[in-house]
Amino acid sequence: MENILVEKLNQIAVVTINRPTKLNALNKATIEELHHAFGSLDKDAEVKAIIVIGSGEKAFVAGADISEFADFSAEQGRTLAAKGQELLFDFVQNLATPVIAAVNGFALGGGLELAMSCHFRVASSNAKMGLPEVTLGVIPGYGGTQRLAQLVGKGRAMEMIMTASMIDAETAKNYGLVNHVVPQDELLEFVKGIAAKITNNSSVAIAKAIQAVNANYTDGVNGFEVEIANFGACFATEDFKEGTTAFLEKRKAVFPGK
Template identity: 80%
Template sequence: MENILIDKLDQLAIITINRPEKLNALNKATILELHEAFRSLNEDTTVKTIILTGSGEKAFVAGADISEFANFSVEDGGKLAAKGQELLFDFVQNLTTPVIAAVNGFALGGGLELAMACHFRIASTNAKMGLPEVTLGVIPGYGGTQRLAQLVGKGRAMEMIMTAGMIDASAALHYGLVNHVVEQAELLSFAKEIAAKITKNSSAAIAKAIEAINANFEDGTNGYQVEIKNFGACFGTEDFKEGTTAFLEKRKANFK
């Protein structure tokens, strides 16, 4: 791994995008490394939560590496978006291990799209977020037009994308784009506190909940039916036996 760092702390993994000289901009190599990191951590049964952040104090991810696609054709552009969504953005959204984005600075273009693909977001007070693609004569291609509207509503998404403007952490909190805003020095510790709360719960149930919540935003999918199916499936797990037994015995559950 040349562009990312991975730290494992008990049942928590922290992925840090480490290209500070490029403000952690996404290039093909970084996207591939992130895919591999998320894939391997998702398969690691000792990891129950993942935090994603950027190195340094300026940027989470300041965008995509424009030099890689400046001369692309129509066909090349379509393939770039499709491959990126498959390898990383859709992949992270559908990961069965919870992913928290700790947005520690600029999250622009592909950086905001990556943060929005995570299951939820925490921002530092200095964070700035936006989708400035129209200033380059292109639109967000890694799911930004879809996820931003889902998170902040159609009108605000239209305005943010059409003006290419940035919003600060306070506005992002007001819009519902992030769940919490804290001082930068407290960002990782705060994210770890939330991760610890998640870790205490059933990973099997959380995975089913992620799938059911995501189903509500999939065309042609009945989210209620997915919820019913996943609810029933939980009854066949060891976690369900442990959780209900612990409740009846008035003790804390010990999920394996």
């Protein structure tokens, strides 16, 4: 891994995008590395939650690496967007392991799209977020037009995309784009605290809940039916047996993750 760092401790993995001289911009190599890292962590039974953050204090991810696609044709552009969504953005959204974005500094273009593909977001007080693609004569291509509208509503998404304006952390919180805003020097520990709460719960049930919530935003899928099916499936798991037994025995559950 040349562009990312991965640390694991107490069932929590921290994935750091480590291209500080490029403000952690996403190039093809970084997207590939993130795909492999998230895939590996998702298969690791010891990892119950993943945090993704940018290195340094300036940026989470300041965008995509424009130099890689400035001379692309229309077909190459379509392939770039499709491949990126397959490898990273859709991949993260549908990961069974919860992924939390710790947005430290700028999250622009592909950076905001990565943060939005995570299951939820926490921002540092100096964070700035936006989708400035129209200033380059292109639109967001990694799910930005879809996920931003889902998170903040159609009108606000239209305004942000059309004006290419950045919003600050408090505005993002008011919009529902991030869940919390904390001082930058407290960001990672704060997010680790949330992740630690997640690790106390059933990873099997959490994976089923992720599927059910995502189903509501998937065309042609009835989210209520997915919820009913996943609710029923939980009854056949060892986690359900442990959780209900622990409750009746008035003790803390120790979930096997099965």
